[in-house]
Amino acid sequence: MKPYSFSEILDKWNAELIQELYEGINEDKVLHALIKDSLSVEDLIALLSPKAVPFLEKMAQKANRITRWHFGRTISLYTPIYLSNLCASDCLYCFFASHSGIREKRVTLTEEQIRAECAELSKKGIQTVLLLTGDAPKIVPVDYISQSVVIAKEYFKSVNVEVYSMDEKQYKQLVDAGTEGVTLYMETYDKNIYDKVHLSGKKKDYLYRLNALERAGRAGIRKLTCGVLLGLSNWRFDIVWLALHAKYLENTCWKSVISLSFPRLKHTPSRFQIPYLVCLEELVQIITAMRLFLPHSPFNLSTRESAEVRDHLIPLGITSMSAGSSTRPGGYKVFHKTTDTQRPVLEQFEIDDHRTIEEFVEAIKNKGYDPVWIDFDPGFIESY
């Protein structure tokens, strides 16, 4: 029998079915899910339900135990490098959007500028980076991105990308250039909301984006990172679909590590009000429930969150964090200082944790954890 595609799995686990399961959750089902070692989707729904809120402390304790069992007391560090802030898509929530109305400067880094950014971060000890662009394949084509990976590989051991959706051949080009990981958030699996917040551009193609990580896995990308943009939709549905996606990728792209991120929308352009703000207690429920459902998966948390929140979440299931981040191209060296007469370079979103890499490393150690600069030996890929 032909295996289900992920869109068929989404059809099966539709909102009506998930709603019905939420309505059937009671305290016994939450407690039952809490003592199991291997959780079903129904167990996950129990832990994500409002009925699980009184048991958050127990969920946190178990998430802490499981994470230490699989990852030890470690936090992997990475830093984003924005290559370009040009974008041909129009996503309502993003400052890079083609019609965001923001008049700050749009730039694409030259090879020399990329080297300057890499050299600056490398001096600070960073060994893992995430290269980012907007969705502008004509201005920032695959050749430019793969050449940027080649340059970054001269400075760092692990180079990952967060760019637009590609076809399998293009992902293969990134693998050949030395790319280790691809991060690509679906933003929301809710098709109606997806259509409403993605007004135009390539990103509007829901199905093409939905299947992108699977294409990346087939092309040989070692680490696939998925996520939803918390705040766009009702997270009690989107997180279930995200969990199904992670499980699906584990099965279909079994040579790849499947990792998850939990970006929470906080700052948006004035034309967009966040419709489903997620509070800290809800974020804790999401991360701990997902840790119990996906015990082996690396979980990331970025500098979108404040220093206080990030420190609080370290023991609850997070295994990887960005450090010393800037979300503007050239933010570390080339356009680090802007004179009064210059138009500032546009950043994608405001970060809330402004600590330097050194300060953040100190904070991790103070929590009793070890910062890890590289969590995989790329030599394994070459000898694979």
Ligand code: SF4
């Ligand atoms: S989210 Fe990505 S595709 Fe959408 S506007 Fe921002 S940079 Fe462009």
